[in-house]
Amino acid sequence: MRTIQVMFDTLTRKFLPNYGCGWVQMPNFERLSRYCVRFDNFYAGSMPCMPARRELHTGKYNFLHRSWGPLEPFDRSVFETLRANGVYTHLCTDHSHYWEDGGATYHNRYDTWEGFRGQEGDRYVAHDIKVPLPAGRNPLNKTGISTDQHYRNRLRQQTEEEMSGTKTFAAGLDFLAEHADRDNWFLQIECFDPHEPFYVPQKYRELYGLPEEETLNWPRYGLVPTGDYREDLKNAAREYAALMTMCDVHLGRLLDFLDEHDMWKDTALIVNTDHGFLLGEHDFLGKNFSPLYDELAHLPFFLHLPGQGGGSCDALAATVDIAPTLLALFGCSTEPMGEMDGTSLLPALEGKASHDTVLFGVHGSYTCCTDGHIVYMKANAAPENGPLYEYTMMPTNMRGYFSAEQLAAAELVPGGRYTNGLPCLRMPLKSFYKAQSFGDRLYDLDSDPEQLYDLAAEDGALTAQWKANLTGALRRAGAPEEEYLRLGLK
Template structure:
């Protein structure tokens, strides 16, 4: 599995882009099934990875956090079935408080330092070299990133390139072996869009030192001109082209070693990104529009005659875990996953989901059935909001003391696999109420430009949403928060 972070499908030639340079993503069409309706479930980074392990939605029960002691992990299940698992990654969130239990599920792992605000290179903020305001981004992560760059002076030293190299080294050693799973996970093309000049020159000429390559998560205002947004998209495209180049090295290796005959390949991402579209930059505080949640997905399964072509059936990140387990003949009937194997879609484009859910904890709760998409807003104060966890951590720290003091031990349920856990009151920086409920007909309005005000359809989708939330045993507080009292 080759996993890129923040890879937007609208920047890939496979999905219709006519200006970005992505020949190797396009090349995947020759060997892979391409999914046209693949969606994120829980966002952003670590909630998505929890879904990849558990096959269950994360966002209804808690926000960003590690795998829980009560979680089922498909990776651990593969280990127990005799499948060797190895992770190579430069995604620094794995090694912070909010993600520190994922990489240890693999038999072995390799990590490469230096991406974004990875607390790696020692820095003293008074150093002049760290006070340059060149990255269009405020805060410690920007200062840290600039310090990290002092040790990254060539493409070969970039963490994502070192990650790809480590993955290729594993493949070279074990290409003749059976029963292994390799996850090559690159933080790129996540922002900042820091990329060698040779890729930037494919899109524009200009000094990289003052490039607009790290957008703050905020609405677009009059300080961000159309020219700046155009430059920002080019910087992002240049980084995607670098990812494409190194993806090509993996495809070359598979060609040269005839690995397509007996090796599954998945190429995927966790979510997309808004670069000025709809007046927003970012991925987390606005409604989860198509540009964010509708993501690219490629899979090559050597067992089937129909190994290429497009598939239209709805699928999601929650389907990855059961797909891996089914591929390795690991029994999945005993595990109540929200996802299901992609096998019926790959074989015959058969429907596996009537409805899918997606969202960010504390924001809209969203449902899509292939035609209508409802983004259900909280009512009034976005409360009550709770977290179910035995791991009370955020991205880089623990829950605040006053939150810990209010924790209540509750009985085990489906989400906790029967294990008692603690329910904590939660809060969020997100203000979804400013957008209200949003309803779209994506068949008639795929760009989501014309929200519907059809009361009958709204009622129908609310009924479906409540039913799906009940199916996954969402906390009672979530029903109250969005006005769907249980």
């Protein structure tokens, strides 16, 4: 068996032609329909970037116990399990969070990896020398040190060939050229695009009528301010679409290689993402801070098995299912991984249900549950948003360590399902999320797919039922006891 996983960051489902979008130019994503099963009820788990990747490695929910952080010493990575079973694993990526404090243990789980610098605010080109920002930047654009860093990084990415996403796919194709006649390997091509900032050559922007100067290409997170920003939000969508089209071109090069080398008959392909993005929908920009609407949590997912044609699957599935699916593809036992929240997706292709409900959320913010028809988003019950803890043996944030106050309050606690039975440190956390200010949300996706009508305050019986459903799902996932208190479930 050979398996390729192509992972794009921030790939929003509603922008893909496979899911009904008619204006974004992505012919190579449309080509996936020839060979891949399109999953229609696939959900995120832990958001954003590194929490999602922890689920990719472990098959367990991250957000109930931990915010953004590295793979833990007590975690069991599917890629190490594959290696132990004779499967060679290789990662090609330009996702710079892999080599920051809060992500520096993930890429080392692969046999080999290649990394390409310069995306987003990657601390890459020396930023003590300032580069003037473009004049007249839209007021909805992000500002700050990462923005300054981005413009310094762009000095080394003037052409499409110099861009790190292009280099990432080229490295993946180099690996395939060397391994097209070999067996028992896994290749992960992970492209940071189309994550913001939406930096893309003008030839792609011209497809969407965008001028030479930037419009709204790095939206700052939060509520859209009061005022008429309709045209600005349209421009943000166009900027995003232009970058998606460049991603589509990268994907096309991979599909061409698979066609030319007749690899569909003996190679599996996964195309996935970690989360989506809000571009003014529900009056929000970005992710994390808003209720976790469908644009963020309901994800595109494609799976090809050797010899299989296209089609669709409506089974409920989630990111935690990818690790057990990889083990199933290579005929490996799940026992070395310990108890996982995910299950293999292979039975789902035969019409067998994988889950009754799945969880998704952000640590210290919304905790959500869905069956693919109803989605329930539970906010913290009290303004202080506690009790809340980090369970870890790796006390780092995205960049930097935990505070001295957190470390001083650390206590060693017994292990459980989450830690594979090993003890770990528990440290208090004060979250900056304000889910309570937006309140609990309950939506009927069948009658209200745009999530315009919140039923949480209107249908007491349905809300009570979904409180019970969420409580049961949290019990099965081994959520810490304080999570029930934080959410007002007990």
